[in-house]
Amino acid sequence: MLADDILQMVLFLAVLLLLVKPMGWYMARVYEGKPCGLDRVLGPLERLIYRVGGVKGDIEMSWQRYALAMLAFSFIGFLSLYALMRMQGWLGLNPEHMPAVPPDLSFNTAVSFITNTNWQAYGGEATMAYMTQILGLAVQNFLSAATGMAVLVALIRGFARRQTSTIGNFWVDLTRSVLYILLPLSLTVAVVLVSQGVVQSFRPYEKVALVKPVKDAAGTVVAEQTIPLGPAASQIAIKHLGTNGGGFFNANSAHPLENPTPLSNFLEMLAILLIPTSLCYTFGKMVGDTRQGWVVLAAMGIIFLSLLTVCYWAEHSGTPQLAYAGADQHQSEGQSGGNMEGKEVRFGIANSTLFATLTTGTSCGAVNSMHDSYTPLGGLVPMWSIQLGEVIFGGVGSGLYGMLIFAILAVFIAGLMVGRTPEYLGKKIEIFEMKMASLAVLIPVLLVLIGTAVAVVTQAGQAGAFNGGPHGFSEILYAYSSTSNNNGSAFAGINANSSFYNLTTAIAMLAGRFLLKLPVLAIAGALAAKKLIPKSPGTLNTDGPMFVILLISVVLVVGALSFIPALALGPIVEHLMMIGR
Amino acid sequence: MLIEFVREAYMDTICIGIGTLFFAAASGLTWALGRLQGGVL
Numbered sequence: 175m176l177a178d179d180i181l182q183m184v185l186f187l188a189v190l191l192l193l194v195k196p197m198g199w200y201m202a203r204v205y206e207g208k209p210c211g212l213d214r215v216l217g218p219l220e221r222l223i224y225r226v227g228g229v230k231g232d233i234e235m236s237w238q239r240y241a242l243a244m245l246a247f248s249f250i251g252f253l254s255l256y257a258l259m260r261m262q263g264w265l266g267l268n269p270e271h272m273p274a275v276p277p278d279l280s281f282n283t284a285v286s287f288i289t290n291t292n293w294q295a296y297g298g299e300a301t302m303a304y305m306t307q308i309l310g311l312a313v314q315n316f317l318s319a320a321t322g323m324a325v326l327v328a329l330i331r332g333f334a335r336r337q338t339s340t341i342g343n344f345w346v347d348l349t350r351s352v353l354y355i356l357l358p359l360s361l362t363v364a365v366v367l368v369s370q371g372v373v374q375s376f377r378p379y380e381k382v383a384l385v386k387p388v389k390d391a392a393g394t395v396v397a398e399q400t401i402p403l404g405p406a407a408s409q410i411a412i413k414h415l416g417t418n419g420g421g422f423f424n425a426n427s428a429h430p431l432e433n434p435t436p437l438s439n440f441l442e443m444l445a446i447l448l449i450p451t452s453l454c455y456t457f458g459k460m461v462g463d464t465r466q467g468w469v470v471l472a473a474m475g476i477i478f479l480s481l482l483t484v485c486y487w488a489e490h491s492g493t494p495q496l497a498y499a500g501a502d503q504h505q506s507e508g509q510s511g512g513n514m515e516g517k518e519v520r521f522g523i524a525n526s527t528l529f530a531t532l533t534t535g536t537s538c539g540a541v542n543s544m545h546d547s548y549t550p551l552g553g554l555v556p557m558w559s560i561q562l563g564e565v566i567f568g569g570v571g572s573g574l575y576g577m578l579i580f581a582i583l584a585v586f587i588a589g590l591m592v593g594r595t596p597e598y599l600g601k602k603i604e605i606f607e608m609k610m611a612s613l614a615v616l617i618p619v620l621l622v623l624i625g626t627a628v629a630v631v632t633q634a635g636q637a638g639a640f641n642g643g644p645h646g647f648s649e650i651l652y653a654y655s656s657t658s659n660n661n662g663s664a665f666a667g668i669n670a671n672s673s674f675y676n677l678t679t680a681i682a683m684l685a686g687r688f689l690l691k692l693p694v695l696a697i698a699g700a701l702a703a704k705k706l707i708p709k710s711p712g713t714l715n716t717d718g719p720m721f722v723i724l725l726i727s728v729v730l731v732v733g734a735l736s737f738i739p740a741l742a743l744g745p746i747v748e749h750l751m752m753i754g755r
Numbered sequence: 756m757l758i759e760f761v762r763e764a765y766m767d768t769i770c771i772g773i774g775t776l777f778f779a780a781a782s783g784l785t786w787a788l789g790r791l792q793g794g795v796l
Contacts, residue, residue, distance in 0.1 A: 241785045249778040256771065277766035281774070606792055681773070688781050696788045 198455025237699025516547025
């Protein structure tokens with residue numbers, strides 16, 4: 175059975191790796207404005223969008239103009255999504271007559287979806303009208319993902335170009351990301367998901383008679399159940415492809431109408447990693463040396479496999495408490511074994527831990543199991559994966575630009591250690607770039623730690639956690655890790671729908687997204703203006719195994735130094751308490 | 756009913772205000788980073 179689990183994981187990673195090169199090559203063609211095949215069909219639509227929007231696609235922008243365009247676009251997205259939720263009770267496509275979403279929850283949700291976080295302090299089937307789901311949330315799934323991809327492409331151009339003051343046109347990068355990459359892929363994935371039984375309907379919720387009526391806590395006989403419906407498949411496709419993660423239904427990908435079969439689960443996991451991994455090849459292609467892209471992908475892959483191994487081992491091992499109670503935790507043909515609390519029987523340990531590790535490393539945040547129910551060490555993995563900065567493989571665009579920031583740090587540290595010139599891809603790394611890189615690394619760390627500290631010392635913060643002690647601390651730490659790093663998954667043991675959490679997590683999401691993007695764009699602008707330095711004996715090679723090790727070390731050391739003290743108060747002490755009983 | 760309406764209007768103002776302030780501050784930060792890059796700050 176262990177072999178079955180490993181085989182499933184190997185098969186998944188093999189299919190993913192096979193897709194990296196063709197997908198990465200395609201995206202490089204899209205961003206370089208070269209013929210990509212789909213331009214013959216969608217080219218007229220692209221030109222129409224520019225004409226209607228008054229966009230002059232051939233005029234490029236400085237990094238400041240690029241950043242201001244991105245901010246203005248996101249601000250308009252925030253206002254329109256907020257307004258849509260507040261007015262949904264008066265609009266159409268609302269067969270369940272959902273009332274307006276309360277102001278603080280609307281604020282939190284609008285921020286969450288424009289920042290690609292998709293943190294959900296609501297249950298979709300109990301809160302959102304179909305109109306809000308399709309015109310608000312689904313649209314922002316596309317646009318926030320495309321914004322991240324645009325910023326990454328701007329940074330890549332910074333590396334690839336020499337002595338220029340421009341890094342591309344934000345509107346063109348945004349449009350091309352949606353039109354040529356996200357829309358065609360989403361359409362394809364949505365159709366396959368529908369074939370697997372994912373619901374796509376505008377009909378009102380169905381009431382069905384229970385096979386066997388049950389009594390509720392008050393002793394009343396319950397004879398029927400409400401089955402929520404809605405246009406889910408179209409949203410679930412982009413939820414994964416755009417590493418957004420916001421579930422159509424409250425249980426997210428653990429819901430049988432959102433993720434019904436092993437094939438849909440496989441496809442959803444593949445959709446999460448497809449673009450982030452392929453963008454590494456796109457990066458290599460656009461800077462003119464694909465080995466650079468493979469090196470970054472290798473570093474991400476090694477960290478990912480290490481974390482997956484720990485998570486799988488921890489969940490597969492189960493808990494001593496269950497063993498003392500006489501529970502059979504062994505894997506057999508009849509059961510998954512290990513710790514199955516909070517996991518779907520149809521997915522088992524392997525597909526739950528694989529999903530948990532990849533969704534938290536990629537800023538997706540969709541879940542097919544409840545991370546709160548993981549063993550302490552099993553739960554530590556998704557939490558630390560988020561805290562490492564969402565760079566293992568990261569969100570679409572945001573993951574790779576995060577990793578490139580670490581690469582800049584790595585060459586600088588290596589330069590200090592061995593006296594070599596700090597340069598990356600032929601660009602000299604100087605004081606300004608290092609200041610910006612430091613900001614980009616420190617901002618999410620500060621947001622997580624300060625947010626958690628405020629929550630654990632205030633009554634409003636403590637009131638949200640369902641558990642006390644180290645587990646309650648973990649729930650709060652996870653909430654601010656998830657929102658500050660724009661992941662969006664929850665530990666599922668916290669009531670985040672309070673004014674305190676709605677406002678503080680929203681601020682964490684805004685700052686974690688945009689205050690990180692600005693230094694990244696500043697680096698892009700600074701690098702684009704530099705001349706290319708020819709390789710010399712003093713140049714650190716960044717296309718070999720040594721740099722992979724260096725890059726991994728920097729990511730892990732920064733992550734460990736920043737978060738081990740906080741983790742020691744949560745999952746680590748909880749683990750020690752568990753084995754000590 | 757009126758109290759609820761006023762409360763919601765107040766909360767709407769707060770929420771949109773926070774969002775607006777954040778994006779205004781981020782735009783200001785963009786300008787400041789540009790000045791830092793140029794060696795002015």
